[in-house]
Amino acid sequence: MTVTTETIDQIRDMKQLREAVDQLDAELIDLFRLRFACMDAAARIKQDRGASGMKVARQRFWRT
Template sequence: MTEILAGPDCTNMAEVRAGVDSLDRELVALLRRRFDYMDAAARIKPERGHVRDEARKAQVIAQARAAAEAQGLPGDAIAALWERLVEASIEYELAAFDRRG
């Protein structure tokens, strides 16, 4: 098992790849937690039409952009990722809403 090093401490590609793979597993676990909130939202919202909320979507993306820029990351790239994440979350929530009958 390769020790997971911080990015600045990596000296070869095996270490970089091990770190990226480890982070990817953590990100998927975080996404599971995020989608659990989509399950809760689908359970709580009284109508299917309440699932899509464009004002909230814009707020979430703007917050992600601001947080990214505060960390020195490219705001446009993070906003684009969050656009897709929010759309995937909406699709998931709609499906969860439909499953509840």
């Protein structure tokens, strides 16, 4: 089952709800793995070209 707001609205018992939450958790974990892989690639690319860390504009974005 693909979890959407529509499918969540159709859930009528806790077993189904737990399954939906478990599925979403698994998808989030996969997304974080991909994001971390991107950050590893960014670090590798920056190191290969001798670039330093995060740009000032991105630092400002993450501080707010």
